[in-house]
Amino acid sequence: MNILKRQDNNPETKGIVMHHMAWAYDLGCYLVGMGAHFRRKILQLAQLRSGEHVLDVGCGTGVLTRLAAEEVGNEGEVIGIDASAEMIQVAKRKAVKVHSKATFQLAVVESLPFEDERFDIVLSSMMLHHLPPELKVTGLREIFRVLKPGGRLMVVDVDKPTSLIGRVLMFPWRKDPAVKDNLEGHVPEFIQNAGFLNLHHPRAKWRGFISFWLATKPGK
Numbered sequence: 001m002n003i004l005k006r007q008d009n010n011p012e013t014k015g016i017v018m019h020h021m022a023w024a025y026d027l028g029c030y031l032v033g034m035g036a037h038f039r040r041k042i043l044q045l046a047q048l049r050s051g052e053h054v055l056d057v058g059c060g061t062g063v064l065t066r067l068a069a070e071e072v073g074n075e076g077e078v079i080g081i082d083a084s085a086e087m088i089q090v091a092k093r094k095a096v097k098v099h100s101k102a103t104f105q106l107a108v109v110e111s112l113p114f115e116d117e118r119f120d121i122v123l124s125s126m127m128l129h130h131l132p133p134e135l136k137v138t139g140l141r142e143i144f145r146v147l148k149p150g151g152r153l154m155v156v157d158v159d160k161p162t163s164l165i166g167r168v169l170m171f172p173w174r175k176d177p178a179v180k181d182n183l184e185g186h187v188p189e190f191i192q193n194a195g196f197l198n199l200h201h202p203r204a205k206w207r208g209f210i211s212f213w214l215a216t217k218p219g220k
């Protein structure tokens with residue numbers, strides 16, 4: 001299959017998908033400093049444990065997903081979902097290449113194809129700013145549904161910039177309906193409104209505009 005060609009099995013979503021960038025996405029991330037080192041930091045903060053069941057929503061090419069699979073070991077399970085068939089194709093190909101046990105599915109966060117309370121932790125890295133407000137609401141509710149009671153949500157995403165570089169980089173996006181909520185600092189409200197508790201920042205913003213949020217689903 002040609003990864004440069006738009007595939008025809010992409011699901012309907014109002015999220016911003018990145019079909020045409022799939023082939024160059026990892027290189028782009030590496031060049032802006034969001035390569036494997038950045039992803040390892042996310043997993044450190046999420047404190048993954050051996051044997052855990054992990055879902056990575058909006059997984060893109062699956063860099064974080066594959067690293068998570070290393071952390072949870074043979075007893076654990078890691079699934080990545082993305083709304084772009086092209087991203088999933090690249091993720092699957094890379095997983096085969098490195099013999100990763102991470103698996104990947106084409107799916108949208110607003111309608112997750114999993115039963116209630118299936119996962120110990122959900123990772124959402126740089127996906128929320130791709131969702132317009134109504135999808136942020138339904139997507140976070142779906143994440144809440146598939147988490148076990150006491151399960152964790154780790155979100156890494158664009159936040160209100162506190163640095164010059166952040167303000168400059170994000171300026172073109174300030175009116176975009178999906179990015180606007182993030183830039184105005186509303187991500188915590190979305191997370192809490194979905195029912196999550198104990199929302200906190202396990203580390204300071206990265207480059208003054210990417211925040212890390214960890215929260216738990218009540219009930220354990």
Ligand SMILES: C[S@@+](CC[C@H](N)C(=O)[O-])C[C@H]1O[C@@H](n2cnc3c(N)ncnc32)[C@H](O)[C@@H]1O
Nearest residue numbers: 013015016017018058059060083084108109125
């Ligand atoms: C910036 S990329 C982030 C990829 C990866 N998580 C990372 O940290 O590099 C955002 C991803 O969200 C996906 N996406 C957009 N809307 C989505 C939706 N409704 N459901 C699932 N994934 C979606 C895009 O296709 C894209 O791969």
